[in-house]
Each structure stands twice: as C-alpha cells, then as structure tokens.
Amino acid sequence: MLRIEKLTKMYGDKAAVKELSLHIAPGEVYGFIGHNGAGKTTTLKSASGILKFDSGDIFVCGHSIKEEPLECKRVMAYIPDNPDLYEFMSGIKYLNFVADVYGVTAERRQQLIREYGDALELTGALAQNISEYSHGMKQKLAIIAALVHEPKLLMMDEPFVGLDPVAAHTVKGIMRKLCDEGAAIFFSTHVLEVAEKLCDKVAIIKNGVLVTSGTMEEVKGDKSLESVFLELEE
Amino acid sequence: MLKILLKKQFAEFLAGLSRNRRSGKQRTGGxxxxxxxxxxxxxxxxxxxxxxxxxxxxxxxIDAGFGYVYFAFSGVLTAMIGLIGGMFVTYGVIYCPKDNEALLAMPIPPSxxxxxxxLFAWIQILLYTSTSALPAIVLAQIFGGFSIGLLLLQLLMYLLMTLFLLAISCGLGWLLAVIAAKTGKKAVTVVSIIVSLGAYFFFYFGRRRITEMVMSDxxxxxxxxxxxxxxxxxxGCGSMGKGIEAALFGVLAAALFALTVWLLSRSFISLITAKKSRKAKKYVEKTARANSAYGALARLELRRFLTDPLYLMNSIFGVIFVIAGGVAALIYSPSLRAVVAAIKGGEGFAPVPKYNTYxxxxxxxxxxxxxxxxxxxxSAVSLEGNRIWIPLTSPVPAKQVMLAKLTPHMLFSGVSGALAALCVCLAGGADLFTTLLVPLTVPAFAALTGTFGLCLEAHRPKLNWIDETAAIKNNLNVLFTMLGAWLxxxxxxxxxxxxxxxxxxxxxxxxxxxxLLxxxxxxxxxxxxVNGWEKLEA
Incomplete structure (x- = not known):
C-alpha cells in the first residue's frame, strides 16, 4: 500500500530524513515513533505530497508520489498534528467541501458523515463555524474529513492529541476496523502504550535514520516498547 | 518588556521578507x-x-501671513491619509494577531x-503620513526662510499629529473589534465598506471644498x-511657532492618546478572547448535494474573499470605482458625448482614420x-497559511486549484471591468469595433493582473504569518502586481x-x-x- 524507498529530505545542509525505507501492507496499522525532530512529520508530509524530497521515492498503491501525485492523493488521506482548518466554514460545509474534492457521491457522504459524526459525537456541532470549535472538535472534524472519502491509506500525525479519552477510544476502534477492511494506517505517536496496543508493525526513527522496524514482537521481543525505545535513544 | 515585544513584532514582519521559506535560512537581503x-x-x-x-x-x-492656514490644510490631508489607513491597521494589528492569547498567558501586563x-501601528501611520506632512514642512522651510528652531517645532508638531491620529485610529479599530465580538466578522466587513466609502467621498468632496476655500479666502x-x-x-498655529497653540495641541494629543490607552486596556482582554455571542446552531441533516472539485474550490475562494473584512477591504475599492465609473458614464452620457465630440470633432467615438482616436x-x-x-x-495562496496542507494533499490538478484561486479576481475585477467598459462605450456612442474590443481588452488586462499576482503567490507565498495583514497588506506580491500592472x-x-x-x-x-498582449x-x-503550485511545499 505504501512503499517508501531510500527517502532523503534535506533542509539546507541538514538531512531531516536519511535513506529511509519502509513498507506498509494493506490491513496494517503501522506506528512511527521517534524523539522530537527525529523526522516523523517530514516523512509523513513527504509521503502525503506536501513536501518535496531530495532523493528516493514513495509509492502509494504502486503510484509514485513524484510522478503521479494525483493518483496517490486520490486513495490516501492525511491528518496533520495540528488541525488547521478553514475557520470561515461550518463543520458540515468543510466536510462537503472535502467530499466534493474527492468526488464522493451525495448519498455516500451523507451516510459516512452521519456514521462518523455520531461515533465521534460531533454531529450536533456540524452547523457551527469551525472558528467556534475547540482543539479536540477540530481534530475530530479533521478525522471525519479524512474518512469521508474512504481512503485506502490513512496517514496521521499524532492523531490522539487533543482528543478526550472516549473519542481516542473510538478513533482507535475506527482505525482497527478500517485495517480489518483492507486499508492501511501509518501514524506517528509519542504515546508508546497506544503504539504497543494498536500497531501491527512499528518503526523507530532517530535523527532522520530508521533505527529499527518490523512487527511489534520483532521490535520489542520480551521487553516493553518503552524500554526498547529508551535503549535505542541512548 | 515593551522593547522585547516590539522586537518580536519587527522580527515577525522582517522574517516574512527576508527568510527563505524552504531552507528556513536568512536570505541575502534581496x-x-x-x-x-x-x-x-x-x-x-x-x-x-x-x-x-x-x-x-x-x-x-506664508508671504501673506497665512502660514497657519497652510499648515492646518496640510494637517487635514495628513489626517485623511492617516485615518483611512490607520483604522484597518489598528484593527488588524491590535485585535487580530494569532499570538494574542499566547502572549496573554505570559507574565506580561496586557497594557x-x-x-x-x-506603537507598531504608530510606525505604520508615521510612514503613511510622512508623504504629505514632510513635503509641507520642507516647502514651508524653503519659502518661509530656513529656521532650525521652527523646523524642530514643525517636526515635533508632526509627531504630535501622528499621535493624535493614532489615538483616533485606535478608537475606530476598537469599534470594529467590538462589532466583530458582538456580531461577527461579516458585520465588520459591511461596516468597513460603508464607513470607508463614506469617508472616501466625504474627504474627496470635503478636500475639494477646503482647497477652494483656502485658495480663494x-x-x-x-x-x-x-x-x-x-x-x-x-x-497650523503651532507649526508657525505660536507656543500656546503648540502646547495646547500637544496636551490634546497626549491626553487623547493616554485616554485611548486607558480605554482600550480596559476591554483588551475581553475583546481578543471574545467568542461571538450567539446561540450554537443545531445541525439538521439535509440532503447532500455533490459538486465538482473545481466548484468546491472556487466557492471556498469566494467565501474566503467575501467573509474576510481585511481581504475584501484591500481589494474591493477598484471594483467599486470601476462600476461607479461605468454607471456615471451612463448617467452623464450627453456630457460624455459632448467631450468626445470636442476631442475628435464628431459624434461618438469610432476608429475612423480622420478622427483623433487616442x-x-x-x-x-x-x-x-x-x-x-x-x-x-x-494574496490567494498566502492566505492559506497553515491550512496549505489541505489543497496540497487534495487530488486536484494544479490547474484547477489555480483557476479556483483566480475565480474571485475574474468575477469581481474582470466582470466589473467588462461591464464598465461596455457602459462607457454605449454612453459615448462608440462604433461596433470599439464596443467589441474595449470590453474585451479591459477584462483581459484584469486577467493579466490576476494571473501575474497568482504567479507571484504560487512561487513565493507568505505562509508563516501570525497576523493576516502580513498576507494581505504587507505582502510584497500585492505591491509587485500593482506596480507591474501600472508599469x-x-x-x-x-x-x-x-x-x-x-x-x-x-x-x-x-x-x-x-x-492579444x-x-x-x-x-x-x-x-x-500552475508550475509554481506544482512545486510548492509546506
């Protein structure tokens, strides 16, 4: 579903990501962990087409993000760490805007908005302007907007920040369900317990270099993910 | 603390101009x-x-002893410039920056x-008003005889005048913030347009009357x-060296400024943290309607333009003046035809060789x-700011995104230009050739300015703004587009x-x-x- 091959991204003379390769298969929840400034967001942004990179390539469903960006974007969704949305719109207008952009039929969007809006308890607030939303409500809206076009690949940067425990639990359930239905999820997090419980596979990045990756068992063995992470960080 | 905050404000302003967005490094100053x-x-x-x-x-x-009238007149013109620009600058700079709440959380007194x-707004007012006040002072020194004492007094009076204007501008900016807090930004847009147009025409006709009065009596x-x-x-009196009036004006400006600071500090926190006081709308599900991606993007751009007071105010006047010109041409059609006839010696304007066609x-x-x-x-790309990730991750061809961003410009500038040109041609009794070509050439020029501005934006947008005046008013791309068009x-x-x-x-x-050009x-x-957008990253 997502194949990152020898990705290198430079900021001036500094390499934010160096020769990073990852492969995320359909049905996998893939966690991406690392310290602040390790290169997680840069990798996610490069994979979603927001950032241009210096070398390597990224393939989404076999399409290169460099050569066929639109084909890649059609099947994926990205949720940034800070949900900056169009505040001059209401929640429902924003969702309809996203659905229009992705060509979702009227019936299907209505069904999905109702389903995810109810699940995340945002339906009642959809008529309000986004400027009136709290951080958590914006995060929920960004998640619904990402799901409304039924992406095959969902990339999320710190998706649980700002969500209340109930919403976080619901999002985890949605993530699992999507992957069970054949989608793939690639997300970054600092919450190692969440990664440990939710992810099928995990990758740890340090100073732009992939330190380890694989199934949860392969990476952590008998230890906890936290102790593995701390050892690798030393 | 004040120095630190001012340094931050200037750093923000300069960063947008001198920092390379991609590498984050300082530019060479170009x-x-x-x-x-x-x-x-x-x-x-x-x-x-x-x-x-x-x-x-x-x-x-000055020779006739009316130097004070001369300075009073120059003061009125200075006030016109200072207040029209100052009102929106103060509203944007004081009440709209995104970091207001972050600063309030720090141990800094709100005042x-x-x-x-x-003070940042004052510097901008100083820049605007210096274009009229300083020439008046220089000419007074040349024709009234050079005097260092009087020059210093005139400069002091000018500084006091800017303080006076700052106080009034802040008061007007506060009024806009109150309206925004009570009724939302849409009301600010409407009020701003009405007030600005009213002020423009009041000052325009008032200036003419005052100029005539100053010249004749x-x-x-x-x-x-x-x-x-x-x-x-x-x-005026103070600038000509009358100490009492100078002192009284100084006291007036200082008192007004102090009063404004006091009044504004009382409501500062409540205004910048205000949420619109209206009942939360309850969502009622309606049958959804699907639209094309271009339609969705174009509507987004139109909504952004029509709901942002600063954006709208910065761009709408050209449209209003063009429409007003077209309507005026229709109303004064006989006079227009008479003028045309006088210029070329015949009825209506036509591209016939014997006539003067300039x-x-x-x-x-x-x-x-x-x-x-x-x-x-x-400003269309810069205004995306931190939301640039939305269009960048959307599966929409760059051509459609750019077309959508051009849509408000063509709908307002292009259509108004074409209509006004048609009105002028009809009112002036133009022949078929002129009536066809002029209403095509004017919107073609609007398309040129629109695409030129868009091209600059796609290649060099200003995305990291805290205060949206940086994306609209202090945006180099806006300046470049206007100057390029005029050139x-x-x-x-x-x-x-x-x-x-x-x-x-x-x-x-x-x-x-x-x-064709x-x-x-x-x-x-x-x-x-389109090329620039394809290469854009955030």
Whole structure:
C-alpha cells in the first residue's frame, strides 16, 4: 500500500530524513515513533505530497508520489498534528467541501458523515463555524474529513492529541476496523502504550535514520516498547 | 518588556521578507531591499503629488501671513491619509494577531501588549503620513526662510499629529473589534465598506471644498479651521511657532492618546478572547448535494474573499470605482458625448482614420488602471497559511486549484471591468469595433493582473504569518502586481497614445494588439502559476 524507498529530505545542509525505507501492507496499522525532530512529520508530509524530497521515492498503491501525485492523493488521506482548518466554514460545509474534492457521491457522504459524526459525537456541532470549535472538535472534524472519502491509506500525525479519552477510544476502534477492511494506517505517536496496543508493525526513527522496524514482537521481543525505545535513544 | 515585544513584532514582519521559506535560512537581503525600494518608490510618488499641490499654496500663503492656514490644510490631508489607513491597521494589528492569547498567558501586563501593538501601528501611520506632512514642512522651510528652531517645532508638531491620529485610529479599530465580538466578522466587513466609502467621498468632496476655500479666502478658511476643526487650527498655529497653540495641541494629543490607552486596556482582554455571542446552531441533516472539485474550490475562494473584512477591504475599492465609473458614464452620457465630440470633432467615438482616436486608448487604459487596484489573487495562496496542507494533499490538478484561486479576481475585477467598459462605450456612442474590443481588452488586462499576482503567490507565498495583514497588506506580491500592472500600462500608453494622436488609424492595431498582449501574457503567467503550485511545499 505504501512503499517508501531510500527517502532523503534535506533542509539546507541538514538531512531531516536519511535513506529511509519502509513498507506498509494493506490491513496494517503501522506506528512511527521517534524523539522530537527525529523526522516523523517530514516523512509523513513527504509521503502525503506536501513536501518535496531530495532523493528516493514513495509509492502509494504502486503510484509514485513524484510522478503521479494525483493518483496517490486520490486513495490516501492525511491528518496533520495540528488541525488547521478553514475557520470561515461550518463543520458540515468543510466536510462537503472535502467530499466534493474527492468526488464522493451525495448519498455516500451523507451516510459516512452521519456514521462518523455520531461515533465521534460531533454531529450536533456540524452547523457551527469551525472558528467556534475547540482543539479536540477540530481534530475530530479533521478525522471525519479524512474518512469521508474512504481512503485506502490513512496517514496521521499524532492523531490522539487533543482528543478526550472516549473519542481516542473510538478513533482507535475506527482505525482497527478500517485495517480489518483492507486499508492501511501509518501514524506517528509519542504515546508508546497506544503504539504497543494498536500497531501491527512499528518503526523507530532517530535523527532522520530508521533505527529499527518490523512487527511489534520483532521490535520489542520480551521487553516493553518503552524500554526498547529508551535503549535505542541512548 | 515593551522593547522585547516590539522586537518580536519587527522580527515577525522582517522574517516574512527576508527568510527563505524552504531552507528556513536568512536570505541575502534581496527581498528586503526590494521591498524597501518599492515602499520608497510609492512613498516618493505620493510625496511628489503632495509637493506639487503644496507648491501652489506655500509661498503666497506664508508671504501673506497665512502660514497657519497652510499648515492646518496640510494637517487635514495628513489626517485623511492617516485615518483611512490607520483604522484597518489598528484593527488588524491590535485585535487580530494569532499570538494574542499566547502572549496573554505570559507574565506580561496586557497594557504592555496593547502598547506594543499600538506603537507598531504608530510606525505604520508615521510612514503613511510622512508623504504629505514632510513635503509641507520642507516647502514651508524653503519659502518661509530656513529656521532650525521652527523646523524642530514643525517636526515635533508632526509627531504630535501622528499621535493624535493614532489615538483616533485606535478608537475606530476598537469599534470594529467590538462589532466583530458582538456580531461577527461579516458585520465588520459591511461596516468597513460603508464607513470607508463614506469617508472616501466625504474627504474627496470635503478636500475639494477646503482647497477652494483656502485658495480663494485664506482668512475665511482660517476662521473655519478655528471654529470647526480646532485641532488642525492649533496644529497650523503651532507649526508657525505660536507656543500656546503648540502646547495646547500637544496636551490634546497626549491626553487623547493616554485616554485611548486607558480605554482600550480596559476591554483588551475581553475583546481578543471574545467568542461571538450567539446561540450554537443545531445541525439538521439535509440532503447532500455533490459538486465538482473545481466548484468546491472556487466557492471556498469566494467565501474566503467575501467573509474576510481585511481581504475584501484591500481589494474591493477598484471594483467599486470601476462600476461607479461605468454607471456615471451612463448617467452623464450627453456630457460624455459632448467631450468626445470636442476631442475628435464628431459624434461618438469610432476608429475612423480622420478622427483623433487616442481617447479610446485613454478610456481603455484608465479602466484597466482602476481595475488593477483590485488585486484579489495576490494574496490567494498566502492566505492559506497553515491550512496549505489541505489543497496540497487534495487530488486536484494544479490547474484547477489555480483557476479556483483566480475565480474571485475574474468575477469581481474582470466582470466589473467588462461591464464598465461596455457602459462607457454605449454612453459615448462608440462604433461596433470599439464596443467589441474595449470590453474585451479591459477584462483581459484584469486577467493579466490576476494571473501575474497568482504567479507571484504560487512561487513565493507568505505562509508563516501570525497576523493576516502580513498576507494581505504587507505582502510584497500585492505591491509587485500593482506596480507591474501600472508599469506595463505606462509603457503601452507612452507608445500607443502618441501613435493614435499622430496616426489615428493605428487604433485599429493598438486595440487588438493590447487585447492579444494582455490575453497572451495572462495565459503565460497562468501557466507559470500552475508550475509554481506544482512545486510548492509546506
């Protein structure tokens, strides 16, 4: 579903990501962990087409993000760490805007908005302007907007920040369900317990270099993910 | 603390000009130098026009002992410039920055934050008003005899005048913030347009009346200032060395400033943290309607333009003036036909060789010039700010994104230009050739300015703003677009007007050539904009 091959991204003379390769298969929840400034967001942004990179390539469903960006974007969704949305719109207008952009039929969007809006308890607030939303409500809206076009690949940067425990639990359930239905999820997090419980596979990045990756068992063995992470960080 | 906040404010302002967005490194200063040069150019152009105006008054009035009327008059013009620009600057700079709440969370007294914002606004007012006040002082020194003492006093009076204007501007900015807090930004948009248009026409006609009065009856004008516009009378007297009036004006400006700071600090926190006081709307599910991706993007751009007071205010006046010009042409059609007849010795304007056809070129270029004041597309990418990830991750071709961003510009500037041109042609009794070509050439020029602005934006947007005035008012792309448009028109006018004066039949070439040139360049810049968007990253 997502194949990152020898990705290198430079900021001036500094390499934010160096020769990073990852492969995320359909049905996998893939966690991406690392310290602040390790290169997680840069990798996610490069994979979603927001950032241009210096070398390597990224393939989404076999399409290169460099050569066929639109084909890649059609099947994926990205949720940034800070949900900056169009505040001059209401929640429902924003969702309809996203659905229009992705060509979702009227019936299907209505069904999905109702389903995810109810699940995340945002339906009642959809008529309000986004400027009136709290951080958590914006995060929920960004998640619904990402799901409304039924992406095959969902990339999320710190998706649980700002969500209340109930919403976080619901999002985890949605993530699992999507992957069970054949989608793939690639997300970054600092919450190692969440990664440990939710992810099928995990990758740890340090100073732009992939330190380890694989199934949860392969990476952590008998230890906890936290102790593995701390050892690798030393 | 005030110094730290001011340093932060200037760092923010300079960062947008001098920092490379991709590498995050400091530029070599090219952008900054260019921006300063452009500002200096605009400042000099404005100052030159004021110098030309004051030149007529300065010597006769100072010689006749009416120097105070001369300065009072210059003070009125300075106030016009300061207040029109200042009102929106103070609203944007004081109440709209995104970091207001972050600063409030720090151990900084709110009054210090307010004062830092006000001082930043004051510097902008100083820049605007220096174009009229300084030429007045220089001419007074030349024609009234150089005196270092008087010069220092005149400069002091000017500084006090800017303080006086800052206080009033802040008051007006506060009024906009109150309206925004109570009823939302849409109301601010409506109020702003009404107030600005009202102020513009009031000042325009008021200035004409005052100018006539000052020229024909300086003593009467002096009495008028004393009776109705006392602060300007005191400013005039003070600038001519009258100590009591100078002191009184100083006290007035300082008191007004102190009162404004006190009043604004009382409501500062409540206004910047205010949420619109209205009942939360309950969502009622309606049958959804699907639209095309372009339609969704274009509607988004239109909504952004129509709901953002600062964006709308910065771009709508060219549209209003162009429409007003078209309507005025229809209303005064007989007078227009008489003027045309006087110019070329016949009824209506037509591209017939024996007639003088430069008039057609002038009409076309003037409409283009006024419509180029509405550079809606020159902020279209910058205004995405931190939300740029939304269009960048959307599966929409760059061409459609750029077309959507151009839509408000073409709908407002292009359509208004075409309609106004058609009105002028019909009102002036133009022939078929002119009636077809002029309403095509004016929107073609609007398309050129729109795509040029969009091209600059796609290649060099200003995305990391805290205060959206940076993306709209202090955006180099807006300045470049306007100046580029004016430069092109000046060059074309410089060639085609003499050509039509000496060879009237050349209008048959000039008009189609202008249309093709504008349309061709618009297409080229659109392609470049698409190219820029494809390479854009955030």
């Amino acid at each position: 952008g900054l130098v260019l921006y300063i040069l452009l500002l200096v150019f605009i400042g000099i152009s404005l100052a030159a026009s004021f110098t030309a105006m004051f030149f007529m008054f300065a010597k006769p009035m 210090t934050i307010l004062l830092a914002r006000m 300086p003593a009467g004008a002096g009495n008028f200032f004393k009776k109705w516009l006392w602060p300007f009378y005191a400013y 008039f057609i070129v002038v009409v076309t270029f003037v409409l283009g010039l006024v419509s180029s004041m509405s550079v809606i597309s020159s 092109l028109l000046a060059v074309l006018a410089g060639v085609s007007i003499p050509l039509c004066v000496f060879f009237p039949w050349s209008i048959l070439i000039v008009l189609p050539f202008s249309f 504008f349309a061709g360049l618009a297409y080229l810049f659109f392609r470049l904009a």
